[in-house]
Amino acid sequence: MQSVFEIIAEPNRRAILSLLVSSQRSVGEIERQLRMPQPAVSKHLRVLRDAGFVESTVDAQRRLYRLKPEPLQEVDAWLAQFRRFWSARVDALERHLDRMAQSTATKTKRKTK
């Protein structure tokens, strides 16, 4: 379990991350909101913490977990190389659709005239 991609491959871990984006939570809150056994939550949090996705502070017997941005930014950085590609594609599609609309409009004009 090394790469950030393997970490977020697990659906429950993604759910935890999504939950933490709004605010920090205790293990028990996560457990209840995601309806998942407590040991499972703790284990996933362990993985997430080791990978730097979250950090925790102690509040009496509770541990409050909150998000850290770096690993997800790493994913974002990897994704960046593809944004150029697909925006180019969207542009091409838009040009294509423009031509379609153009041609349809012409046809309609002819018909309705």
Added chain:
Amino acid sequence: MQSVFEIIAEPNRRAILSLLVSSQRSVGEIERQLRMPQPAVSKHLRVLRDAGFVESTVDAQRRLYRLKPEPLQEVDAWLAQFRRFWSARVDALERHLDRMAQSTATKTKRKTK
């Protein structure tokens, strides 16, 4: 192997995707550029195609594979929810650093005067 996240968890598959971002390639080209056994390449391409990451066309005995944007955009969409979070954090950090700089400047001023 259902979710797009599991697909890109595999390093060789990410390498293939990165390779295809510049242009389409045949299986043999991928095999040589990534120094990976041909069956491995074919298998990963199969997975990528089934998941909609790539598509292929036939060119004689070759198959040319090229990228499709949708699945990676799905990843991008999931990531979007965190961007607000971390840009907020960066803002806070910047404000913090500004204050530091401010205070340091003041101190320096005093010293150098």
Added chain:
DNA sequence: CTTTTATATGCCTTGACACGTATATGCTCG
């Protein structure tokens, strides 16, 4: 001090998947 609450860890089983090797399919060209 005992009980209860909150969280973490250990062990075991199971299933998925990546890899290697061998082989099959299919196209091209002599």
Added chain:
DNA sequence: CGAGCATATACGTGTCAAGGCATATAAAAG
């Protein structure tokens, strides 16, 4: 049509991680 190249698939194997359950640690409450 047969040889050779390009790609796909099948099978056997090892690894690793997720889930379930029991239990350990530790703090709070009574």
